[in-house]
């Protein structure tokens with residue numbers, strides 16, 4: 074029985090096995106090498122949908138609970154809190170396990186044999202540089218795999234897998250820069266002729282979901298009341314509306330937990346004090362109709378479209394007929410430029426941690442969906458101008474490397 078390679082990503086998940094001596098991406102959806110890390114619990118039928126079908130159910134406006142970016146909850150207390158999801162009390166840990174069960178059974182159906190051994194990717198850093206928190210997140214992920222029916226579970230750092238997939242000529246130094254949905258990971262490696270040697274790795278809790286949040290807060294949330302003034306309940310003058318709810322509504326993994334009676338009451342209360350009540354009426358609709366995930370998808374789509382250089386728009390017609398917000402590549406630079414600098418600084422730091430001068434790098438292997446963002450690529454190139462940029466498939470390089478490593482574990 075071969076060991077299955079799984080890249081459980083914040084935004085996208087992939088599984089792979091070796092076919093002969095090449096990685097073979099297991100199509101978890103027909104014709105697709107990746108599966109969006111998303112679930113939809115349909116309120117009417119009780120069905121649980123995964124991946125693109127879950128996203129489609131959300132966009133169609135079917136009634137139910139949509140969940141995405143669950144990897145970001147690993148290592149936090151929220152993972153084990155009991156919640157009503159799909160008409161039953163459950164925890165997000167059980168939801169993650171359910172997703173991984175779907176990955177296992179989907180792969181088993183493709184190869185017609187049981188697959189209970191897994192080599193999973195893991196970010197270098199799940200949440201922060203706090204060791205205890207990272208260790209907890211790693212244990213949480215292992216527990217989810219166990220609950221999903223895997224009995225032999227091993228992990229490998231995601232950028233190290235990408236390094237393995239990219240290979241290396243003898244004696245050349247490469248740097249993997251993997252910018253995903255939740256984390257940014259870096260590995261300096263060296264080709265040794267037939268294998269590669271990992272020299273240094275590090276990570277940042279920063280990725281495309283953070284970019285989505287920042288763009289959402291900059292472009293959309295002000296239309297729902299963020300930054301607007303409320304009259305003081307007692308005494309003269311006004312005060313700025315509290316920001317916490319807007320932040321949560323723009324944060325993928327926190328959205329499902331904002332549609333509470335308490336939040337609805339608080340918004341109704343603030344609407345009465347608002348200088349611009351029409352903004353708060355929109356916010357009340359977003360809570361009532363549970364539209365925050367639709368907004369997040371619109372922001373993400375516009376981010377990707379604006380990144381091509383052409384102007385894009387965040388379509389908000391689900392909130393209000395005709396409502397759209399333009400988003401340009403200049404907006405991306407303005408809002409995300411600071412993040413791109415943080416990423417580039419971490420890339421440079423990984424090189425110096427490896428004990429190398431920047432000129433020693435011959436190539437930079439950029440992978441992960443968010444590495445496609447212009448400001449990120451520009452910032453990394455500007456700091457490491459000597460190296461050649463080598464682009465592998467941004468969405469499958471990691472699982473390919475995991476498949477190679479899994480086969481070596483099988484052979485050993």
Ligand SMILES: Nc1ncnc2c1ncn2[C@@H]1O[C@H](COP(=O)(O)OP(=O)(O)OP(=O)(O)O)[C@@H](O)[C@H]1O
Pocket residue numbers: 081082083084085086144231252253254255256257280281282373376377380440441442443444445446467468
């Ligand atoms: N063309 C594009 N331009 C910019 N960003 C993109 C593009 N395509 C996808 N993305 C972003 O890439 C992110 C997903 O990338 P990826 O699938 O590599 O992440 P992941 O592996 O699921 O996450 P992680 O590794 O952090 O857990 C999303 O935030 C998505 O919006």
Ligand SMILES: [Mg+2]
Pocket residue numbers: 080082083231253254441471
């Ligand atoms: Mg990834």
